[in-house]
Amino acid sequence: QVQLQQWGAGLLKPSETLSLTCAVYGGSFSVYYWSWIRQPPGKGLEWIGEINHSGSTNYNPSLKSRVTISVDTSKNQFSLKMRSVTAADTAVYSCARINMITFGGVIDYWGQGTLVTVSS
């Protein structure tokens, strides 16, 4: 049984840094890619970026300058940091597992999601 459990601050002020961590339980951590995806209230899904067990990353070009995704294989965890947040970054942030069963991979497991609100 694979579970992704995430945590982090849910209320930030503009210009602060968003920080979330996702712990993976079950399955092989080293076989998959690990991703962060966000969804603004009432809107669609936006891919933030992803990382593999060796630390190789891909980022959404529109967010790349502000985002860092890191991995801690000793704990089967990966983390997201997004700097200089604004109200436009208000969204539900979810961690997810990327299963490379097809080219480009599919998202087959999700964390529970964290609503991050940016407000002064």
Place this chain on the structure above:
Amino acid sequence: QSVLTQPPSASGTPGQRVTISCSGSSSNIGSNPVNWYQQLPGTAPKLLIYSNNQRPSGVTDRFSGSKSGTSASLAISGLQSEDETDYYCAAWDDSLNGRVFGGGTKLTVL
């Protein structure tokens, strides 16, 4: 706006067949497999179709997918009230070197 284009809404009556389109470009749908997700309110998306037309174990065969050129479609046959929710297409984009989604389609069962 989203890289992949979906109609914002679709509708059908119980028992009807409905299709949802997803339009992209040569750098995403045109060259990579398309996946479809179903998102019930307040929950994480669920993988519905992968690699254009493959159903994960446990997904009913009422859902099917297809792709032609730079467009893809999700078909739902025998429409049921429980199908009333949001659907998203997704693919890898070679130009962006990243994962792209459609804006989502809200399906209403009349």
